[in-house]
Amino acid sequence: MARKILIVDDDQKTRMLLKTYLEKNQYEVILSHNGESFLSELHLQAGQLSLVILDVMLPDTDGFALCRIVRQQSNVPIIMLTASSDETDRVVGLELGADDYIAKPYSPRELLARIKAILRRVAVEPAAAPRYYRFNGFTLDALERKVVDSDGQPLALTGLDFQLLKYFVDHPGDILDRSVLCEETRGRDAGPLDRSLDVQISRLRLRLNDDGKQPMLIKTVRGAGYVFSADVSVSHV
Incomplete structure (x- = not known):
């Protein structure tokens, strides 16, 4: 179809x-x-x-x-x-x-x-991949492409927000530079004056209640990129 x-x-x-x-x-x-x-x-x-x-x-x-x-x-x-x-x-x-x-x-x-x-x-994740990613009280469902908080309430995420968060939870603890994140979420590198990734990071922090001044989940590594610092557990159920 x-x-x-x-x-x-x-x-x-x-x-x-x-x-x-x-x-x-x-x-x-x-x-x-x-x-x-x-x-x-x-x-x-x-x-x-x-x-x-x-x-x-x-x-x-x-x-x-x-x-x-x-x-x-x-x-x-x-x-x-x-x-x-x-x-x-x-x-x-x-x-x-x-x-x-x-x-x-x-x-x-x-x-x-x-x-x-x-x-x-936005294609559905393959069946062999983990379906659920849990971190800091949140649960990301890779199959239904949604994230809920500890009370089971869904977060208002765009497709691009979800894709960025999914990439972060797939690489917890890794320092990810801007070019990698832009390539994975937009399919292209960002120019030196392109602020779209910064806007998206700020928006995602807001959705996760991650303080922009002292974020605990998505941390900025000066001169290197970003790192997702939460412990992430994965499962199929």
Whole structure:
């Protein structure tokens, strides 16, 4: 079954170009031209979408507002498209729960590569791998892709948040540099001015109630990267 992607962009030429290109690469594509039509399709396709692509600039709303609504309803991966060269747009999108962003102009080939990278990362873990990772009162379920606290309450994590935390619990005690973390979570290295990983780390610390000034779980190793310092136990049940 083809993976289903919902795209909202107010430019008809761009919409049709992406639809044609992605369908040639075996994806099912649903198009929306504004926020209203997007939300209607989001409701109709609930639970069936593999990925959402949001243009930041729309005639009746903006991609940030739509990103917030999607995250209230689903953990479906989100890619945001921005025409602005301002880093603020990218940071805001990531803070709201987007999994990746692409600055315009971009090529359909680049977008396809980003889509494939995200869908690989959210693929179900193989059966032979541990299902549960327990640390500091939290339990990460690798099969259902969720994390609950000591009271059994689920954490509000995006797909990118989950992928980063999963990589940390797979490598407890290891010093992980920025390039490794970016490659594992975004499929590419980060430039020297790219703050997206820092934003994501801060957001994950917040979700884990890990004090940003004196974090105990995700610690910064100056000049080297980050280390997940919690004891992690794994099991299949």
